[in-house]
């Protein structure tokens with residue numbers, strides 16, 4: 001039905017005050033008595049023959065909201081009445097799933113229906129161990145389980161269960177009940193999505209994201225307006241908000257009295273130098289109050305990671321790790337640091353002290369290519385061409401990522417990247433683009449090594465050997481998640497090999513990492529020329545960038561000295577900055593541009609020639 005057209009008098013015209021700030025007097029309005037305005041409308045442009053319609057905005061907005069809500073309901077699982085615990089199931093296939101295993105763990109019906117719609121019928125081992133202890137016995141949980149084994153739901157389900165129980169009692173008075181701390185922003189975004197997925201039965205459960213790199217004002221507004229029961233945060237931004245006292249909802253008193261759970265995800269990372277300061281602030285915030293909710297048991301604590309129990313003497317060997325001061329020794333023991341009574345903590349270690357933090361050999365195939373440092377580009381290119389799919393390549397530095405990104409752009413591989421110097425929004429869109437494309441290549445630093453749950457990553461490549469064993473575990477764990485198969489490849493130069501052998505062998509079982517065998521020397525030779533050309537193009541482009549930066553520097557300085565600067569034309573003599581340098585720079589730039597064009601053209605011809613990988617893979 002088309003919206004009803006309204007006559008003029010039905011609209012809500014409002015008198016408007018005439019402002020005369022611009023020096024206008026009433027006389028200037030020449031007999032005009034008053035102005036009225038109408039702001040609650042929008043115009044729908046009809047077909048050319050018909051007139052446009054003015055629609056009452058209040059009403060149409062309402063209608064649109066209702067429509068949106070209806071659509072949302074039909075897309076998701078339905079019904080919001082938690083107490084009735086009846087949720088309609090959209091998909092006929094889901095009805096046949098046996099969800100009884102979750103019921104046995106005391107998971108409430110609304111969550112089970114969400115899990116059904118996600119087609120998760122069987123709890124994972126860590127979920128089976130921790131959920132009943134958290135829900136029924138209200139234990140604090142200290143959980144170590146392999147990467148991709150479902151640790152997020154192991155803490156998310158008890159947190160939501162607690163909120164459901166409370167909603168029955170006081171449905172209209174939301175309070176901040178849970179804070180989840182994670183080391184990276186991307187992980188926080190993902191945890192929020194996981195929780196949203198199991199809260200679809202109720203629009204009343206709100207989860208907010210408090211992370212750096214995105215507008216703080218917007219996050220403050222969301223907190224004030226939505227009053228979320230759950231906050232997923234990175235410690236720095238949370239601390240900033242707490243201390244700025246700009247959001248009344250996030251005040252000291254409410255945290256001490258209202259909070260019912262605190263999660264420290266990737267806990268071993270959180271106690272490393274870069275995150276520990278802010279985490280300690282937050283913990284001290286609770287500890288410095290006589291009513292410390294962590295100590296009293298009012299606030300349940302969840303501590304999780306795949307490498308939580310990994311032998312610390314191995315992890316701490318690396319220089320970049322927390323150099324422990326004597327006074328900080330205790331901080332490593334999070335249970336002690338949080339003032340938890342050990343009798344209230346359920347310790348679940350499914351990793352055998354870190355020996356089994358990765359997916360098992362049945363699911364994760366680990367491989368290595370020993371090569372010279374200069375040949376890594378070639379082997380990486382070979383591997384990616386020979387193994388189509390979703391591949392994430394980890395590097396130890398941002399410079400390395402930038403170089404590889406450029407190189408693989410010249411090779412027309414459409415690479416993406418993620419590292420800490422990138423604007424947050426681009427980090428998130430790059431992950432989205434990587435996830436949305438079946439054959440995609442992402443270069444990443446270790447900000448992407450922990451926790452990220454991107455579906456169906458087929459391969460992980462360690463372009464540089466990671467600096468510690470736990471990083472190796474987390475990087476490799478981006479593939480082979482939740483019983484899927486995956487492949488991890490290390491590119492190892494002789495220097496790294498010595499280090500790898502010395503420091504990793506105890507934890508990683510180097511003997512289980514086989515030498516990558518599918519190398520065809522004939523194809524490798526052909527790829528060599530492509531790599532050489534791409535490297536030359538990269539080098540030339542780098543030179544060009546440098547030249548531009550220098551030119552800009554000259555220009556800025558020339559302008560500062562009030563000297564006329566023209567990069568392309570000869571100066572007429574009187575005021576010139578430094579002709580010789582300037583002209584050399586222009587010549588160099590033009591030479592670079594010409595060479596770059598030639599090499600790019602040569603490379604594009606080579607890239608069109610087919611390579612027959614099929615014969616090797618048979």
Ligand SMILES: Nc1ncnc2c1ncn2[C@@H]1O[C@H](COP(=O)(O)OP(=O)(O)OP(=O)(O)O)[C@@H](O)[C@H]1O
Nearest residue numbers: 120122123124147148149150151152306451453482
């Ligand atoms: N019981 C389940 N059945 C099927 N899939 C599940 C189940 N529990 C969790 N998953 C899915 O498994 C994937 C991995 O879960 P999650 O990210 O929680 O792993 P993790 O143990 O935290 O991994 P990491 O240590 O790498 O952070 C997610 O996509 C999640 O939705």
